Every structure is written in C-alpha cells, then in structure tokens.
Amino acid sequence: MAPLYKAPRGTADVLPAEQPYWDYVCQTANRLCQLFGYSRIETPIFEEASLFVRGVGHATDIVQKEMYVFEDRSGQTMALRPEGTASVCRAYLQHGMHNLPQPVRLYYWGPSLRYDRPQAGRQRQFTQFGYEAIGEGDPALDAEAIELAWRLYQELGLTDLTLQLNSIGCPRCRPQYLEALKAHYQDKLRLICTDCRSRFQKNLLRLLDCKVESCQPVIAAAPPFTDYLCQQCALHFQELRSYLDALAIPYTLNPRLVRGLDYYTRTVFEVQPPEQGAQNTIGAGGRYDGLIEELGGRPTPGIGYATGIERIIANLKRAKVMPPAPAKPAVFVVYQTAAARSAAARLASELRQSGIATVMAVGQRSLKAQMRQADAAGAEFAAILGEEELTTNSVLLRRMADGQQERVASKSAPKGIARRIRQASRPPA
Numbered sequence: 001m002a003p004l005y006k007a008p009r010g011t012a013d014v015l016p017a018e019q020p021y022w023d024y025v026c027q028t029a030n031r032l033c034q035l036f037g038y039s040r041i042e043t044p045i046f047e048e049a050s051l052f053v054r055g056v057g058h059a060t061d062i063v064q065k066e067m068y069v070f071e072d073r074s075g076q077t078m079a080l081r082p083e084g085t086a087s088v089c090r091a092y093l094q095h096g097m098h099n100l101p102q103p104v105r106l107y108y109w110g111p112s113l114r115y116d117r118p119q120a121g122r123q124r125q126f127t128q129f130g131y132e133a134i135g136e137g138d139p140a141l142d143a144e145a146i147e148l149a150w151r152l153y154q155e156l157g158l159t160d161l162t163l164q165l166n167s168i169g170c171p172r173c174r175p176q177y178l179e180a181l182k183a184h185y186q187d188k189l190r191l192i193c194t195d196c197r198s199r200f201q202k203n204l205l206r207l208l209d210c211k212v213e214s215c216q217p218v219i220a221a222a223p224p225f226t227d228y229l230c231q232q233c234a235l236h237f238q239e240l241r242s243y244l245d246a247l248a249i250p251y252t253l254n255p256r257l258v259r260g261l262d263y264y265t266r267t268v269f270e271v272q273p274p275e276q277g278a279q280n281t282i283g284a285g286g287r288y289d290g291l292i293e294e295l296g297g298r299p300t301p302g303i304g305y306a307t308g309i310e311r312i313i314a315n316l317k318r319a320k321v322m323p324p325a326p327a328k329p330a331v332f333v334v335y336q337t338a339a340a341r342s343a344a345a346r347l348a349s350e351l352r353q354s355g356i357a358t359v360m361a362v363g364q365r366s367l368k369a370q371m372r373q374a375d376a377a378g379a380e381f382a383a384i385l386g387e388e389e390l391t392t393n394s395v396l397l398r399r400m401a402d403g404q405q406e407r408v409a410s411k412s413a414p415k416g417i418a419r420r421i422r423q424a425s426r427p428p429a
C-alpha cells in the first residue's frame, strides 16, 4: 500500500544509517570551531522578512524567487531563514556585541529553506554550518576564515577540493571596475543570454556569474577586478595572499567569482569539488564590510563562510570517506522465562547506570528469537537470565562473536561485565 504521506518535495528524512555521516561532520566542525576560538550561536528559523530583503539583497534570486514568505496571524510578514549570515548580524546588533572585544567569532548550525527546483545536491530544506567573524577588517581574519574552511574539509578527508579566491573591491574602486565591465559588454549584448541582458541593466557584477554556455567567451574576456582595485583593496588582497602562502593553503585566483551586492567587499571565496559545475559549490564565503551598517548598525567590517552539510556528505560518499561506525549496544539482555523478566529489566537498568550501552529484549519471544535480535543489534554480549540464573543469583554472559559463555554473579554483574567488555575490546597482543 502506498504511504498516505511523504516528506515534502525538496526535503529529506535523515535516517539512522545516515547519522554517522552527520555526527562525523558536526563533531569535526564543532571541534575545529573551538580550536579557532569561535563560539556557537543559534538564531530562530524565521525572522521578519525585511531582515533578509536587506541582509541578503532585494535583487537576489534568494529574495525574489526562493524565500518562503508568510504572514503570521498578527499580519506581520515573516520569512523562513534562507541563509545564516543576516540572522547572525541581526543578533550581533540586538545583543550589543559591538561592546565585546572585537572581532566577535561565532558559528552556527541549522536548517535553511529556499523554494528552489530540487535536484541532486539541492534541497528546499538544507542544513548549513557557517561562521562569522565580525568587527575587524584585518586580512589576517580573512585568512583565518579561509583556513577554517580548508582545515574542515582536510580533517574530514576531502583532499581533492579547490579553493577559489577573488577580490571584488570596495565602494571606492567598484564604480571604475563596473565602468570597465560595462564597456566590455557594450558591443557584445547580442552575444549574451536574456538574463545577462537584464543583469547588464540592473546588476553588472553578476554578469560574471552566468552559467549559460554562450556567455562564457564574453565572461572569459572580461577584465579582472584585481586590475581595478584601489590601493587599500590591493594591499588587503596582497596581504591575504601572503597569509595563505604562509599557511600553505593552495588557492586558485578566479576573477569570475563575485557577490552581486554592495555590502560584499573585497575577499570572496568558494570551495569546489573536482570537475563540477559551480552549482555544486560545497561552500562560499566572503567579506561583508557594509552589511552591519545596512542592518542599522555602525559601520562594522565582517567576514563569514557557510557550507552545506548535505553537500559535504555527498562529497564524502564520492570520495569514499567512511565515517566512524556508530556505537553498537555492548549488552543485549534476554530472558528464558516470564519469571525472569523483572530481573532482566533490573539488570538492564543497572548496566545502563554503570554506563554500559544496553538493550533489553521486549515482547513475547522465544529465547532463540531474542538471541537473533541480540545478533541483529550487533551486541557484543548477550546477558541471559533463566530459571537457573534466578536460583543462583547469576547472569549467563555469552560473547556473541564466538559463543563463549561465562557465569557472573548478579550482585557484581555491572562490574564484571564492564571488565569483560574492556578485555574484549582490547586489541590482541
């Protein structure tokens, strides 16, 4: 019979078999963030829609086409979070974090939602891990943000990725570059796609972002932004690159890498898997020195990065990186007779209180069926309680791997079992 309900299009259940990947990625990311001095922040899954209109940009596809917007019961226009940075900057302002020592280093985890066409590596609900360092414009911080992303993938075992880097200048030098870009496109409007023709009118920088085949030669011949950087931006970029060299982080200069909004400044970077289109980018980040001001704060520099967990996991599978196996129960408690059931429940409880992972057989099943369950659960030992064990106040401990059995006194069962588990897990001499 077909199920009555399915998870909504563009969403996915994360089943137990997938969880080891999630634990692996999340634990690695948490550990690295702590190593780098970042503190965790959690923001709500929805905000006032206008936060994202300002913080992500009115002209972006995210705001124009993809954001889940709804009116709540009081008539306020709210939106489900399409990304993390705007919310973190909102929290920075709301909680007066500019009074803390700067920069404030924050990281976050959580679902984001975009109404997009679902396809491989693109879901409507996806999970982002991201971090922001707000309150300092030093290129050393750009290098740190890049290093954190790079180390994360390295630690996870993704060693074939590439880091793409560019600078998109600042409000001082950008107008000159946009003029040059405009001049470059002026006599090529017939060669480019319809979207690009509208970008030519509204958002010049995004011309460089186009994925349409026919636009590629025009993009390839476009002047690179790095030729037009003002002195401060050029110096910033040069210092960032020398930090990256000192940290031995390999990068590729990509003059087509852009963010099409005024508050994104200078450094932009992306991490990409080998031989994939840009839409399979694993993560992207950059400097947003104008964003806090856009959200009503004082001019405050910041830089951040976000990476999709589902995309990381897809790449772990591609690269055949196996996460550590999940823990199996150490003990599966089974019982021979109904009379032994409460003794079995007590034993299971005592074992758990001693920190031993224990599952107890439930339901009316034969001992043989219970033993099959112990086997299926991957338990290291079965603790068997029957008539004889009840009269002698003992537990029969059976090692599942080889069937070796041993009787342990009930009173000292947790200690005795713990000792045997330690012995069993000790590597052979």
Ligand SMILES: [Zn+2]
Binding pocket: 169, 170, 171, 172, 173, 174, 229, 230, 231, 232, 233, 234
């Ligand atoms: Zn500049």
Ligand SMILES: [Zn+2]
Binding pocket: 192, 193, 194, 195, 196, 210, 211, 212, 215
């Ligand atoms: Zn185009």
